[in-house]
Amino acid sequence: MAFKTHSRNIFKIFLAFVILTIPKLAFGDTMTSGSFIITSDDLTAGGGNINSASFIAESDIGGKATGENINSSSFKACAGYPCTLTVNPSITFTVSLNSINFGTLTSSIMATGTTTITTTENATSGYITTVVADGHLRTAGGSFVPDVTDGSVTTGAGEYGIGLTGAARAFADDESVTTTKRTVASSAGAVTNSAVTVTFKAAISNTVAAGSYSQIATFISTGTF
Amino acid sequence: MNNERLNMNYKTKNFFAKILTVAVIAVSVFQFGSLPALAATFTATGISDVMSRDQVNITGVTHSVSMTLPSGGPFSGTLILTYANFTGFAGTATGSCAGGTVTGTSSSANVETVTLGGSGCSAGALTITNFTGTNPSGAGSNTVTLTGTANIVGSFAVTTVTLDQVTVSATVNPTITFNVGTQASGTACSGSYSGNGGTVGLGTLTTGAVATSENGSINNICSRLTTNAGTGAVVTVQSLNSGLKSGSDTIASATATLVAGTSGYGVCDSSIGGSSETGKDSTTPISASPTAVGTFASSCTASAHSVGALTSSPQTIWNVSAASSNAYYKILVKAAISGTVPAHSDYADTLTFIATGTF
Numbered sequence: 001m002a003f004k005t006h007s008r009n010i011f012k013i014f015l016a017f018v019i020l021t022i023p024k025l026a027f028g029d030t031m032t033s034g035s036f037i038i039t040s041d042d043l044t045a046g047g048g049n050i051n052s053a054s055f056i057a058e059s060d061i062g063g064k065a066t067g068e069n070i071n072s073s074s075f076k077a078c079a080g081y082p083c084t085l086t087v088n089p090s091i092t093f094t095v096s097l098n099s100i101n102f103g104t105l106t107s108s109i110m111a112t113g114t115t116t117i118t119t120t121e122n123a124t125s126g127y128i129t130t131v132v133a134d135g136h137l138r139t140a141g142g143s144f145v146p147d148v149t150d151g152s153v154t155t156g157a158g159e160y161g162i163g164l165t166g167a168a169r170a171f172a173d174d175e176s177v178t179t180t181k182r183t184v185a186s187s188a189g190a191v192t193n194s195a196v197t198v199t200f201k202a203a204i205s206n207t208v209a210a211g212s213y214s215q216i217a218t219f220i221s222t223g224t225f
Numbered sequence: 226m227n228n229e230r231l232n233m234n235y236k237t238k239n240f241f242a243k244i245l246t247v248a249v250i251a252v253s254v255f256q257f258g259s260l261p262a263l264a265a266t267f268t269a270t271g272i273s274d275v276m277s278r279d280q281v282n283i284t285g286v287t288h289s290v291s292m293t294l295p296s297g298g299p300f301s302g303t304l305i306l307t308y309a310n311f312t313g314f315a316g317t318a319t320g321s322c323a324g325g326t327v328t329g330t331s332s333s334a335n336v337e338t339v340t341l342g343g344s345g346c347s348a349g350a351l352t353i354t355n356f357t358g359t360n361p362s363g364a365g366s367n368t369v370t371l372t373g374t375a376n377i378v379g380s381f382a383v384t385t386v387t388l389d390q391v392t393v394s395a396t397v398n399p400t401i402t403f404n405v406g407t408q409a410s411g412t413a414c415s416g417s418y419s420g421n422g423g424t425v426g427l428g429t430l431t432t433g434a435v436a437t438s439e440n441g442s443i444n445n446i447c448s449r450l451t452t453n454a455g456t457g458a459v460v461t462v463q464s465l466n467s468g469l470k471s472g473s474d475t476i477a478s479a480t481a482t483l484v485a486g487t488s489g490y491g492v493c494d495s496s497i498g499g500s501s502e503t504g505k506d507s508t509t510p511i512s513a514s515p516t517a518v519g520t521f522a523s524s525c526t527a528s529a530h531s532v533g534a535l536t537s538s539p540q541t542i543w544n545v546s547a548a549s550s551n552a553y554y555k556i557l558v559k560a561a562i563s564g565t566v567p568a569h570s571d572y573a574d575t576l577t578f579i580a581t582g583t584f
Binding site (some may be wrong): 093104106108112123214220 | 549553
């Protein structure tokens with residue numbers, strides 16, 4: 001009788017242990033409500049978050065080992081459960097050439113100069129690069145080369161603007177560079193070394209006044225994360 | 226006795242079994258209890274910051290942050306934006322959101338704090354503007370994190386670049402070209418005129434008529450100017466004799482409306498109008514129009530004889546106020562005599578035209 005009772009108690013202990021431990025393996029899932037979030041729902045013997053400057057991983061002691069971190073210079077991944085990997089938002093941008101001198105303009109030539117703008121980013125909604133100028137291509141006295149308005153800078157016509165090449169370019173014709181921001185490159189998602197070559201073009205007519213002309217164009221690249 | 230001992234042994238084991246059961250439950254519950262239960266946070270998406278400059282070390286760079294708040298609001302409390310590597314944040318931020326208000330709270334170092342107030346910000350667009358900062362000294366990606374009591378979280382990045390500007394420069398050399406010459410009566414002056422020099426034979430002067438260009442076979446003068454002088458150019462005329470001269474006798478030039486029988490001599494810009502008399506190229510920038518000047522700008526046709534006096538000093542006969550391409554003007558020469566003008570067959574004058582640009 002006593003042995004039977006004792007065996008029943010042992011069974012109760014075993015049953016309690018099983019009941020309280022099995023759910024850890026069977027029902028791991030994100031648990032949230034309007035007022036709380038349980039960020040770790042794997043009920044095992046231990047573990048926690050592992051952080052570095054570039055990622056956060058979640059460790060687990062006693063969970064089933066099913067994978068490992070997989071990293072390279074261009075991506076990070078992890079396998080197994082639990083597996084939490086955070087890739088920090090990132091955007092870098094370069095402008096290849098910061099000075100373009102057309103030299104002496106005449107009505108019989110179209111002067112050109114190029115710079116390449118390059119963006120690398122991991123923004124979910126991509127990026128845009130804009131250009132904005134401090135004014136016309138102009139002299140200190142206020143004379144200027146008129147902005148192109150007909151989509152093409154033409155020799156002898158008295159026009160100034162930019163054309164673009166590259167998959168991420170924002171337009172295919174020639175457009176002006178003014179004090180109003182103009183988008184010159186964009187993407188809808190993450191990109192690596194998205195390059196657009198910007199060709200500055202100047203063509204003068206006989207009536208573009210003599211003088212020394214200059215303009216400063218500023219490029220700004222912005223990611224949307 | 227044996228039963229008693231057995232019962233005692235059973236009670237002891239049962240007691241320890243219960244203790245063990247409680248311990249197992251406690252440990253298990255403790256495991257549950259140790260799980261971190263945090264206040265709910267909500268992740269903003271579509272986050273961006275359009276800065277006025279991306280270049281390193283630039284001060285006073287303006288920021289314009291926009292993001293999309295998720296459902297789960299309305300959100301009230303602070304929203305703190307911490308910019309890695311930035312410094313010198315200043316200004317009182319302003320902003321907007323759906324259903325609530327966004328008010329700048331503090332702006333210092335690399336942290337911008339705004340308060341979501343009013344009825345709280347609901348799901349949708351949220352903007353924060355009107356704060357400035359100093360860009361980091363290093364080029365690269367800079368992480369921005371969102372925290373605060375509004376429980377909005379998220380992160381995004383902004384870039385800084387060594388040089389973000391392109392300076393474009395060019396030179397346009399000063400130019401001016403000028404043609405002036407005579408052409409047959411009735412011939413249109415135009416922007417393509419290429420003659421140089423020549424003579425205007427007034428023929429035999431009589432008291433019965435005013436001798437004039439464009440009448441009979443008396444030539445006219447066509448002048449054409451192209452210049453990129455920023456403030457334009459003038460065309461002047463200078464007379465060798467200040468009149469038609471033969472030996473010591475002169476038909477003096479004077480500003481007047483010539484009439485038959487009264488001695489006089491001069492030139493004028495044709496006032497007929499129309500492209501055969503004056504004009505310019507259609508260019509970009511727009512060519513300045515040639516303008517008749519002073520005493521030479523009067524009623525001047527083959528039958529209207531208001532002339533300006535010719536002197537030995539250059540006098541402006543027409544001009545352009547800015548750069549102009551192929552600006553041209555037809556000029557008429559006129560003379561009349563009274564009955565007392567001595568007879569000679571060689572009354573003459575030499576007119577010199579000079580174009581001068583002001584660059």
